[in-house]
Amino acid sequence: MTDSSLQTWLDQHGLVLSVLWDPLDRSRLLEGLGLTLGMALTCGVASLLIGALGVAAQHSPRPWLRGLVNGYVALWRSTPLLVQLFFLYFGVGALLPLTVGEDGSPVRLLGGTGWAMIAIALYSGAFQVEALRAGIDAVPQGIREAAAALGLQGPALWRHILLPLALRNSLPALGNNLVQTLKATSVAYAVAAPELLYAANRIWADRFNVGEMMQVLLVTWLLLIGTCSWLLGRLEARLQLPGREAANGR
Template identity: 35%
Template sequence: MGNYQWNWHVIFEEVAGTNEHYYQWLLSGLGWTVAVALSAWVIALILGSLIGTARTAPNKWLAGLATAYVELFRNIPLIVQLFLWFFVLPEMLPQAAGDWMKQSMPLPEFFTAMVGLGLFTSARVAEQVRTGIMALPRGQKNAGLAMGFTLPQVYRHVLLPMAFRIVIPPLTSEFMNVFKNSAVALAIGLTELTFQMRQITGEYAPSNPIEVMTIVSVIYLILAFSVNRLMALIERRVRVPGYISGGK
């Protein structure tokens, strides 16, 4: 490394054999990373909230199914789940549906990564939501029922608003993890940021690949920091004194 010639302008060089520049590939990868991460987070937050709520329901069958969902998607590695969604599922469906998924579905890598990452993260979000609900005093639920609310109304208007305030810090970590876990999507061919980095430093390697890898690392750091600051702002605005996410 002592003789290594640093060149931070390497990303502005033209990719060998093309009319494009390295920074254009990285910007394209960044766009796909943000798109798949945000889409997966929407799925994870909505589905995870429903599953987490179901885990605290008095109906044992509903709670059991929700628990099985969490254990299934939380304990199978993400990369394995993506392979199953992308390569195995089309072969298990009726031929017409399988052929559509493999040949006619628009952006199959993107939608597979979005769904796979969303379901994987939803199991983790569900645990955070369940923990938040269970951390609330039992009296809040009983008070809601005593006021004439139905059980769904108690969850909607009393328990969930408080629970989400409590679990914002762990949800921040899950939101950050979505961006980092999106890198696994390169395994099914999504040209996200890590895919572009590996392509640049591999097949189209410039004379200074270390700089490219460093720049990509900084981009991920900026994404994570931005998410952290956004969630911290939300936490300050909605925190409730006396609970985990707020001060006494």
């Protein structure tokens, strides 16, 4: 079926699904989807890195470092993501110097997409710190003592023993936080980052097809979240600690 015949059939049924027959609308939606996936991947990796560094700092012998991380976790977990994004974009962003755009006009040093990624990574990282902390607390004391007997301590103990075990202990919580990170990318719409929701908004503003685009958004997000959850479930099953399944079955 050609684009024109598809358009005619959809019009006959009262459906303005221009993303199916209009190349421009389709490309705008796909570009928004690509940015959403790119943001989710970047923020997910960054949040895991923040979580690993944060939980290591929580076990530091330096009180000021532990207090700094605990304060960050408490602040970022206790305030809405949208408020954090506005604070960074309008508050911190206003303090940065402007640069000159291609047309000679002043532009922000960091745009909405960049600030959205920073806000989402910091927000998700706070939850990953707590997930990894619980995973480390679940590492048996006997394993720590055995590692110490073998001469492992300090960074080597964290790199080879504690963090690998904590990651596997925390996989369900970490996976849930990564799914939340994917969903959190939609707040970037508030600062005009051209992600999936923003792209859909541009389309329905031109086509006056809010109902149809809302259905497209719902189906797209269901597919994204479903695929992400399935992949994380497979990863969790593959990396499950030996004996955990038997213990859960008792």
